[in-house]
Amino acid sequence: MGVETYMLTGDNEATALNVAREVGIDNVEAGVLPENKLDIVKSTQANNTKKVLFVGDGINDAPALTQADIGVAMGNGTDIAMESGDIVVMEGDLENVVAAVQFSKKVMRRIKENIFWAFAYNSILIPIAAGVLYPTFGITFEPALAGLAMAMSSVTVITLSLMLKRYVPEIKRVKN
Structure with a gap:
């Protein structure tokens, strides 16, 4: 689709790279602390003319979901994430x-x-x-x-x- 994708995850690098390779994500940042996700979204917005779409499902994703130009919350996630997102994808599948x-x-x-x-x-x-x-x-x-x-x-x-x-x-x- 011509979309540059990033994965921000608290998981270890090996797991993150394996998942990224499986789903076709271009850039991976592993070991990201919850409070750093918001900072990364802000810096991406400041350094980029494109819109930032952030997908998350947990409490630690809520600030980044709110900050992003488009926040997509997974319906199988926490209530706070769903409240923070602009869009809620009811089934927890990235294809959605x-x-x-x-x-x-x-x-x-x-x-x-x-x-x-x-x-x-x-x-x-x-x-x-x-x-x-x-x-x-x-x-x-x-x-x-x-x-x-x-x-x-x-x-x-x-x-x-x-x-x-x-x-x-x-x-x-x-x-x-």
Whole structure:
């Protein structure tokens, strides 16, 4: 996905490297004390123009979850972690974090598409409803038709948004 990943863990280096290799994490910092996770998130934010997404499940992750641009708490973790996160992934599987990122990108793309189509639709139909075609072609747009056209614009945006219900993130499609 083009995401630079880090693992901050209190575990020993051998265990951390083994897990990182298994799940495809680029950078590992093992033996990290709980209070240092927050400092690492802060320094990453200060030295980076990209967003920082932090995934955690324990009490010691709560400050970093709160500090991160996007905090993802694992649903099988502590209550304080779930309260601190912006997103709670109900099943404690890292693939669900990837699925959440893929879904959020799809939602943002759909929002931009909806805005584009709403502007395009309105920039064409509002001048027609205002009578711009009347002097040249004698065409008028009756108020009832203008209302129907506006309603259809809303129906289009809502229908496109509802199609997200059927969206399956790529990582879930590959496995199934």
